[in-house]
Amino acid sequence: MSMEHPERLVIASRESALAMWQAEHIRDRLRALYPHTEIRIEGMTTRGDQILDKTLSKIGGKGLFIKELEQALQEGRADLAVHSMKDVPMELPNGFALAAVGERANPLDAFVSNQYDSLAALPASAVVGTASLRREAQIRARYPKLKVKPLRGNVQTRLRKLDEGEFDAIILAAAGLERLGLAERIRALLSPVESLPAAGQGALGIEIAAHRYDLLTLLNPLNHAPTAACVEAERALARALDGSCQVPLAAYATLENGLLTLRGLVGHPDGSVLLQAEAQAPIAYADALGRAVAKKLADDGARELIAAILAES
Numbered sequence: 090m091s092m093e094h095p096e097r098l099v100i101a102s103r104e105s106a107l108a109m110w111q112a113e114h115i116r117d118r119l120r121a122l123y124p125h126t127e128i129r130i131e132g133m134t135t136r137g138d139q140i141l142d143k144t145l146s147k148i149g150g151k152g153l154f155i156k157e158l159e160q161a162l163q164e165g166r167a168d169l170a171v172h173s174m175k176d177v178p179m180e181l182p183n184g185f186a187l188a189a190v191g192e193r194a195n196p197l198d199a200f201v202s203n204q205y206d207s208l209a210a211l212p213a214s215a216v217v218g219t220a221s222l223r224r225e226a227q228i229r230a231r232y233p234k235l236k237v238k239p240l241r242g243n244v245q246t247r248l249r250k251l252d253e254g255e256f257d258a259i260i261l262a263a264a265g266l267e268r269l270g271l272a273e274r275i276r277a278l279l280s281p282v283e284s285l286p287a288a289g290q291g292a293l294g295i296e297i298a299a300h301r302y303d304l305l306t307l308l309n310p311l312n313h314a315p316t317a318a319c320v321e322a323e324r325a326l327a328r329a330l331d332g333s334c335q336v337p338l339a340a341y342a343t344l345e346n347g348l349l350t351l352r353g354l355v356g357h358p359d360g361s362v363l364l365q366a367e368a369q370a371p372i373a374y375a376d377a378l379g380r381a382v383a384k385k386l387a388d389d390g391a392r393e394l395i396a397a398i399l400a401e402s
Contacts, residue, residue, distance in 0.1 A: 095307070097127040101158040101167035104132040105243040110268050111293055112171045115191070115311065122310055131167050133157050155296070159185055162298045169304065170296045174289025174320055175262070179328040181296070188305055189295040190320050192313035194264040196291035196341065198224060198284040200277040201251060201266070202258035207277045208232055211257060218247065218256040222358050226337035227284050228260070229360025244269055260284070264291040285339035285354045285365075288323035292316050315344050318375040322351045325379025330355065330386065335402050336395050340379070347372050353382040355391040357398060364389045 098119065102112035112130045119128050134157070155177065161167040163184065174190060181187065205211050208228065218240030219225055225237045240247050240256065244265050251259045258276075266275055295311060297304045323340035330338060339354040349370055356363040366385035370378035383391075 094123050094125050095168075095303075097129070098123075098169065099167040100128065100130045101161040101170040102130050102132055103158070104134055107173075107244055107265050107269055108171075111173065114268075115169075115171045115293065115295065118311055123307075131161065133161065159296070162296065165298075168297065168301070169308065172294045172296060173262075173265075174292040174294045174324075175287040177289065177294055177296070179288070179324055184299050186297055186299045187294050188297045188308040189312035190317040191293040191295070191311055193292040193316040193319065195267055195278070196286045197263045197281070198279040198286060198290075199261050199263040199266055199275040200258060200279055201248070201261055201274050202276050203251065205258055205276070208235070208258070208279070208283065211235055215257040216255070218250065218259040220247075221260075221287070222335070222337040223287055223339050223354075223356075224260045224284055226356030226358050226360050226363065227339070227354070229358070230356060230363045231283065231360075233360060244271070248274060262290055281341055281352065285352060286341045288327045288338075288340040289320045290341075292320050294320075315372075318342075318349060318372045319344055321375040322349055322370075322379040322382075325376045326351065326353045326383045326386075327379075329380045329383030330391055330395060336398050340382075342375075342378075344372060349375060349378055351378050351382050353386055355386050355394060357394060362394055364391050364394065 100112050100116055102108050116128050116130060155172055158170040162170055200208055213234040214236055216236045216238055217228060218238055220239060220241050228235060228237055240250060240259055244261060247259055247261060250256060263275060263278055266272055295308055319342035322342040326340040327338055337356040337358055342349050342351040349372055350367065352367040354363060354365045364386050366382050368378060368382050
């Protein structure tokens with residue numbers, strides 16, 4: 090067995106349709122690169138998939154979606170795990186590393202409704218569903234007359250709840266709908282001005298056990314450097330502000346001609362406060378850019394706001 094072509098690779102994945110699509114997408118790319126390697130997907134149910142009656146921020150945050158997968162990596166039952174980057178905690182636990190970040194799909198939030206064309210078209214007191222405090226804060230700030238209610242479950246479950254009339258509209262990540270072949274459900278894309286995306290939204294990450302250096306070279310062709318730099322800046326911002334699921338925090342970077350532009354936002358879930366900041370830096374300074382925008386937000390009172398939100402929850 091050569092270093093480039095192990096006999097087999099096992100990908101750990103959650104079993105939701107979207108997670109499986111993501112794992113299959115990476116599997117197919119690896120098969121094209123390494124045709125002599127047997128590659129299979131090990132599907133798993135995580136705590137995040139099991140607890141659906143509480144919001145993420147109340148049950149321990151996004152790490153719940155990857156804990157079981159990390160255990161499989163640690164025990165050698167799997168070689169790599171595929172995640173949606175916005176579900177990956179800002180600090181990976183000791184013993185794990187991010188081996189690659191794939192090219193970003195659509196990073197925007199999508200407005201989905203059977204009756205209305207946009208958030209602006211919703212009547213007063215219309216009910217909007219979202220699982221994200223980030224989206225909730227931005228909707229409440231811009232459309233204070235709307236009712237925002239929590240919406241958990243996989244994409245299909247959320248769409249079903251909309252179709253059954255529990256909500257007038259729901260907000261989902263556009264990338265997830267597009268990956269599942271459900272793009273026709275998108276009534277409108279929310280611009281970054283209307284709903285600034287989450288750190289890493291639309292990008293896939295590949296996680297490995299930190300000691301598996303053999304996999305770094307193997308997975309390197311899947312790393313998309315421009316996306317990786319944008320995501321690095323976004324995650325550095327969130328990390329610097331200790332961004333957890335309990336705080337509405339957005340970070341979105343774009344890259345043009347070698348220059349990164351990073352926009353950050355911290356808000357109160359009730360929409361009463363939205364702090365925003367942005368800055369630019371060359372691509373080589375992605376991490377520093379994230380910290381710089383975090384500092385601008387902190388100078389505007391972001392840390393005090395975050396402390397107040399955490400004290401309330």
